[in-house]
Amino acid sequence: MTTQDLIDKIGLKPLSKFEHRNVDGVFISDMISDVMAGAKSGNLWLTVQTHKSIVPAANLVDVAAIVITSGKEVPQETIALASKYNIGILCTGLPTFELVGKLYASGLSPNNPLK
Amino acid sequence: MQIRMIKEALGASVIESEDRLDTVVEHIYASDLMSDVLAFGKPNSILLTGLATQQAVISTYMAEFKGVVFIRGKRPKDGSLKFAKDNHLILLSTELDMFEACVRIDAFSKGRLLKPGTGVVEEKPAMLLNHELFINGSDFANAGMVSTEVKSILKKIGFDPKLIRRVAISTYEGEMNVVMHAIRARVTLAVTPKVIEVVIDDEGKGIPDVEQAMQEGYTTATEEMRAMGFGSGMGLPNIKRNSDELVIKSAIGKGTILQMKFFI
Numbered sequence: 361m362t363t364q365d366l367i368d369k370i371g372l373k374p375l376s377k378f379e380h381r382n383v384d385g386v387f388i389s390d391m392i393s394d395v396m397a398g399a400k401s402g403n404l405w406l407t408v409q410t411h412k413s414i415v416p417a418a419n420l421v422d423v424a425a426i427v428i429t430s431g432k433e434v435p436q437e438t439i440a441l442a443s444k445y446n447i448g449i450l451c452t453g454l455p456t457f458e459l460v461g462k463l464y465a466s467g468l469s470p471n472n473p474l475k
Numbered sequence: 476m477q478i479r480m481i482k483e484a485l486g487a488s489v490i491e492s493e494d495r496l497d498t499v500v501e502h503i504y505a506s507d508l509m510s511d512v513l514a515f516g517k518p519n520s521i522l523l524t525g526l527a528t529q530q531a532v533i534s535t536y537m538a539e540f541k542g543v544v545f546i547r548g549k550r551p552k553d554g555s556l557k558f559a560k561d562n563h564l565i566l567l568s569t570e571l572d573m574f575e576a577c578v579r580i581d582a583f584s585k586g587r588l589l590k591p592g593t594g595v596v597e598e599k600p601a602m603l604l605n606h607e608l609f610i611n612g613s614d615f616a617n618a619g620m621v622s623t624e625v626k627s628i629l630k631k632i633g634f635d636p637k638l639i640r641r642v643a644i645s646t647y648e649g650e651m652n653v654v655m656h657a658i659r660a661r662v663t664l665a666v667t668p669k670v671i672e673v674v675i676d677d678e679g680k681g682i683p684d685v686e687q688a689m690q691e692g693y694t695t696a697t698e699e700m701r702a703m704g705f706g707s708g709m710g711l712p713n714i715k716r717n718s719d720e721l722v723i724k725s726a727i728g729k730g731t732i733l734q735m736k737f738f739i
Contacts, residue, residue: 389704390704391704391705391707392651392703392704392705393648393651393704393705393706393707393708393709393710393713394707394709395704396644396647396648396709396710396713397709397712397713397716401636401637401640407704409703409704411703412616413615413618413619413703413704413705414704415619416618416619416620416622416623416647417619417647419619419623419626419643420619420622420623420626420640420643420644420646420647421640421643421644422636422640445623
C-alpha cells in the first residue's frame with residue numbers, strides 16, 4: 361500500500377506537499393517519546409497531536425506519513441514545515457478507532473515487532 | 476567532507492567566506508576546463524582549478540557546486556569575488572599545485588596530514604566533518620530542528636539510512652531533554668571514517684542520579700510537556716538502545732554532557 365492508496369481508497373485528505381511512498385505497518389500514539397522509541401521506518405503514524413514538533417519527529421523516525429484523525433484542525437505552520445521536509449500529513453474526520461478498522465480491512469498489517 | 480577540513484588539508488586561505496566553512500561537499504572535481512565541469516560535475520562538489528577567471532566562478536555556480544579552490548596561489552579578480560559573494564559560493568586559495576592539492580585532500584580524509592613542502596606525514600584523527608549547532612532551552616517551537624539539521628548533513632554525506640536514523644533519533648532525544656530541562660546546549664557533530672560522534676553539552680541543572688534517569692519510565696517532565704507528548708521517561712533509554720556507545724557526565728547546578736558514538 362502507498363500513501364496515494366490512502367487518499368484514493370480510504371479517502372484521507374492530504375494537507376502537506378510530499379512525494380508518495382510505501383506504507384509498511386501502522387503505529388498509533390500521541391506520545392512523541394513513544395513514537396521515537398517504537399515507530400519503525402515506513403510506518404504510518406496515527407495521532408491527534410498537531411503541533412509543529414510532530415514534523416521533526418516524523419522526519420527523524422522516517423515514518424511514511426502522519427495521519428491526523430478525529431477531524432483535528434492542523435495549524436498552518438505545521439503543514440508548512442511538513443511540506444519543507446517532504447513529510448506527508450493526511451487528515452480524516454474519522455476517529456482513530458474507525459480509521460484503524462478501515463486500514464485493517466484494506467490489508468495493512470499492524471507494526472510487527474518481530475520484523 | 477566539510478570545506479573547513481579541505482582548508483586545513485591544503486593550508487589554504489579563505490577568500491570568500493569565513494562564515495560558510497561548515498558547508499559540506501560530497502565530491503571534489505579537479506579541472507581547468509569549464510566545459511568539463513558543466514558536463515561531468517556533480518551538484519554539491521567543490522572545484523579545484525588553476526583558472527582564476529570569472530568563467531570559473533560562473534560555471535561553478537551553474538553546475539551547482541558549493542565553491543572553488545584556486546591552486547598555485549591564484550586569486551580571482553574583483554568581479555568574480557562579487558559574483559561569488561552574491562551567489563554564496565565559497566572560494567579558497569592554496570599555494571599547492573593541482574597534483575599535491577588532490578593528494579593532500581585524499582590523505583587528510585584518511586587521517587594523514589601532509590606537512591606542506593617537507594613531505595613529512597603527521598598522523599591525526601581523520602576528521603571529515605566537525606559541525607557545531609546550538610539548542611535553546613524551553614524553545615518548544617524549534618524543538619527537533621537541530622536533530623533535523625544533523626540528519627540532513629549525514630544524508631548529504633550519503634550514510635546508510637539505518638545508521639542515520641539511529642543518530643537522528645538519539646540526537647532528537649538529547650535535544651528534547653535540553654529543551655525540556657536545560658538552559659542551552661552546544662551540539663558537536665564530528666564524523667571520521669570510522670565513527671559518527673554527537674556530543675550535547677548543556678548548561679542546566681544537571682542529573683542528580685544518572686542511573687535512575689536511565690530507567691525506562693523515570694521522568695521529571697511537567698504536565699505541560701507531557702500534554703505535548705513528551706516526557707514519558709523513554710529518552711535516555713532510547714539513546715542507549717540506538718547508540719553504540721553512550722557516556723553521560725553530569726554536574727548538579729552546572730549541566731550535563733551527553734556523548735554518543737555510532738560506528739560506521
